[in-house]
Amino acid sequence: MSEQKxxxxxxxxxxxxxxxxxxxxxxxxxxxxxxxxxxIYGSADTMGYYRKALTEVEPAQFxxxxxxxxxxxxxxxxxxxxxxxxxxxxxxxxxxGKAAVEALERATAELNEGLLDAIVTAPFDKETVQSExxxxxxxxxxxxxxxxxxxxxxxxxxxxxxxxxxKHLPIAQIASHxxxxxxxxxxxxxxxxxxxxxxxxxxxxxxxxxxxxxxxGGLLGSEEQEVIAPAIREAFNNGILAFGPFxxxxxxxxxxxxxxxxxxxxxxxxxxxxxxxxxxxGVNFTAxxxxxxxxxxxxxxxxxxxxxxxxxxxxxNAIYAAIDIVRNRRAWAEWSANPLPKAERERSRRDPSIRExxxxxSE
Numbered sequence: 001m002s003e004q005k006x007x008x009x010x011x012x013x014x015x016x017x018x019x020x021x022x023x024x025x026x027x028x029x030x031x032x033x034x035x036x037x038x039x040i041y042g043s044a045d046t047m048g049y050y051r052k053a054l055t056e057v058e059p060a061q062f063x064x065x066x067x068x069x070x071x072x073x074x075x076x077x078x079x080x081x082x083x084x085x086x087x088x089x090x091x092x093x094x095x096x097g098k099a100a101v102e103a104l105e106r107a108t109a110e111l112n113e114g115l116l117d118a119i120v121t122a123p124f125d126k127e128t129v130q131s132e133x134x135x136x137x138x139x140x141x142x143x144x145x146x147x148x149x150x151x152x153x154x155x156x157x158x159x160x161x162x163x164x165x166x167k168h169l170p171i172a173q174i175a176s177h178x179x180x181x182x183x184x185x186x187x188x189x190x191x192x193x194x195x196x197x198x199x200x201x202x203x204x205x206x207x208x209x210x211x212x213x214x215x216x217g218g219l220l221g222s223e224e225q226e227v228i229a230p231a232i233r234e235a236f237n238n239g240i241l242a243f244g245p246f247x248x249x250x251x252x253x254x255x256x257x258x259x260x261x262x263x264x265x266x267x268x269x270x271x272x273x274x275x276x277x278x279x280x281x282g283v284n285f286t287a288x289x290x291x292x293x294x295x296x297x298x299x300x301x302x303x304x305x306x307x308x309x310x311x312x313x314x315x316x317n318a319i320y321a322a323i324d325i326v327r328n329r330r331a332w333a334e335w336s337a338n339p340l341p342k343a344e345r346e347r348s349r350r351d352p353s354i355r356e357x358x359x360x361x362s363e
Contacts, residue, residue, distance in 0.1 A: 005037050006117035007068055008322055009107040012042025013122025015084045016096045017300030018310035020050040023122060025312035026319065027076055028057045036323055038076055039068045039116065041107040043083040043099065054308055068115035081106045089306025097128030104139075108146050111291055118292035118322040122315070123299045126168075137168040139295060140286050149289040152189045154262075155272060155297060156321065157279035161198070161262045162271040163190045163287070174267045175223060178210060183231035184238075186264060191240050193287035194262050196332040197325045203261035206251060207232050207244035210266045214247045228266075248274070272297075281313040283321040292325050294318040 013019030020042065027038060040047075044064065051060070062078040071077035082103035084095050104121065111119050121139050129136075136142040144151035155162045165186050166177050187205060194203035209228060211221030218225055228245045235242045248265070251257050252274040265271030275282060275297075282297040296314035304310060 005035070005073055006323055006326055007039055007071055007115065008036045008319060009068065009111060009116040009119040010038060010040045010319070011103045011107050011119065011121045012040070012046065012082055012100065013103075014092070014096050014100045014124045014128070014300045015043065015046045015082070015087060016089050016091055016093060016305060017123060017125065017302060018298075018305050019100075019122030019124075019300070020047060021054065021305070021308065021310045022296065022312040022315040024051055024054055024060060025057055025310070026316045027060045029316075032316075032319065033074055033076070036319065037071050037073050038319075039065070039071045039079060039107075039110075040076065041079045041081055041103040043103075044078060044080045046082075046084060046087060046099075047078065049087055050306075053306065056308065068110045079106065079110075090302045090304075092125045092128045092300070092302060094128050097125055098131070100124035101129050101131070101134050104142070108143070112147065117326050118294070120315070120318045120322050121293065121295040123296065123301075125300050125302075139293070140167055140284075143286050143289060143291070143293050147289045147291045147293075150185065150189065151286050152186055152193070152288040154190070154193060154285045154287045155275045155279070155282050156198075156285050157275075157282040157317075160257065160275060160279050160282070161194065162275045163193075163262060163264050164266075164268060164271050165264065166267045168268065171267070175210065178223060178227060178266055180227050180231040180234070183207070183228060183264075184235055187231070187235045187240050187242050188238075189288045190262055190264055193285075196329050197285075197287065197292075198261075199328050199332070200261050202241060204241045204243065204259070205262045205264055206246055206257065206260040207242055207264045208248045208251065208266055208270060209245035212247070214245050252278075281311075281317055283314065283318045285321060285325065292322055292329070294322045294325070 060076050062076045065071055065077045082099040084099045107119055110116050140151045140153050153164045153167050166174050191203055194200045210223045215221045215224035224245050232242045232244055248270050257263055284295045284297050286293040296318050298314055
């Protein structure tokens with residue numbers, strides 16, 4: 001694998017959604033290939049259909065490869081998979097869902113084989129992907145099962161990072177899934193991601209309340225007093241700079257969120273609604289895994305699929321983020337490896353007596 005350029009796998013998502021459109025628009029910019037080696041997983045026929053439809057975009061030239069192992073620098077590499085017999089842009093179908101899963105499974109298998117450095121996933125339809133073989137409520141849960149670890153959804157942009165305690169759950173089930181142990185675990189994961197994946201040495205994390213007005217002293221709910229605040233105190237005692245719980249509306253409306261390196265939200269819409277308002281071209285990053293996966297922060301957008309209206313900015317940012325996170329993570333692993341010998345060398349430079357012990361004179 002090239003040491004200079006990373007191999008980034010890109011999955012087609014739902015063939016009837018905007019996945020191929022944002023992929024083609026992104027890869028039409030030749031500068032992408034200056035940063036990485038793109039390996040796209042999807043149907044060549046579907047790609048051809050959308051490439052002809054995007055008349056205002058310079059058509060990208062793809063090279064067919066059997067796997068990422070054959071991918072070469074300076075070209076767009078396509079692993080032909082996830083075919084569909086009938087394209088119906090804008091309409092979710094079981095066949096399209098199956099094609100999305102096939103491309104996703106193929107790319108993930110090659111990621112786990114070490115043929116890719118990271119994966120960027122185009123959106124699929126959560127309903128049509130369901131089958132006996134695929135029972136996941138989203139990409140995040142899928143990667144948790146395939147790549148190991150406890151996945152955490154982090155929405156990120158240049159100025160805002162929002163992590164979620166619960167992800168794809170019905171509102172009625174959220175409170176029962178918020179526990180002290182879960183918050184502690186997520187704060188630890190969030191801190192580690194901010195340090196190793198985003199390069200923030202001592203990150204400060206704001207924790208949101210569950211109930212309106214942070215429970216109003218128990219009047220509007222007891223989760224803040226009984227679960228969230230104790231978890232924050234314990235995390236702080238464990239060396240995590242966590243603060244709160246804060247009422248979500250106040251934290252974002254006042255601009256106080258800018259004082260923190262990360263915001264931990266209790267549930268999906270609590271975190272994503274302000275994030276997407278403040279960062280419309282953000283990125284979804286799955287933290288807590290040994291592998292790196294990012295995606296655009298939007299869905300299949302069936303209402304505009306096939307019309308050439310989709311904005312590729314979030315897909316482009318997802319590719320950039322994947323590259324940055326892999327590089328940051330590898331740099332952090334190198335910096336933090338064997339810290340004691342490094343510390344001894346630094347001490348020996350400052351103290352001649354230590355140098356004499358560390359570096360005995362030859363006879």
